[in-house]
Amino acid sequence: GAGVSQTPSNKVTEKGKYVELRCDPISGHTALYWYRQSLGQGPEFLIYFQGTGAADDSGLPNDRFFAVRPEGSVSTLKIQRTERGDSAVYLCASSRAAGELREQYFGPGTRLTVT
């Protein structure tokens, strides 16, 4: 079956611009996570959705970052006034449900470059 998909695969933007990154989770997965991976590092948690609501956004670095999941499936990560330090690979993961079945499956990521 189809895995987690993310678009675009690459995004180059100028400092100060606004960007949107999209995640399409595995069908039927109710939990969705966003992570950010800097070069040579492991993924770092940003935000978690259970259904339509953001259950934990404690990893968002500041208020320039926002994410939505209006219908409980596709999610969009939004970054305002981008800075060069935002350059990273943004990964999305989904899992069947919270609780006991907790395997998270990752998408290929969106590589964001802020010039």
Added chain:
Amino acid sequence: GENVEQHPSTLSVQEGDSAVIKCTYSDSASNYFPWYKQELGKGPQLIIDIRSNVGEKKDQRIAVTLNKTAKHFSLHITETQPEDSAVYFCAASWSSGYSTLTFGKGTMLLVSP
């Protein structure tokens, strides 16, 4: 919060040898420990995981061991093959209804033919 340390950062082995990657974690409440393999330009792929109620789990050439008392867990790959070359990440989480993963910094494994 949770902190995960991973060693070594790079590991080179000959094809057919075994490889071992070790991780330690700080939060004794953590109870779920997955391992991911990440190839260049791809997202992390779950290869094996272990929960705190078992000490060892094996799947063909890969195995994971967990020592909750010492708060460390390890990935063992036997009979390594060149296609095992990738970056491997360990992670830890605890469940309060969901499981945010805290990752180690990764180990680059290079298997030479």
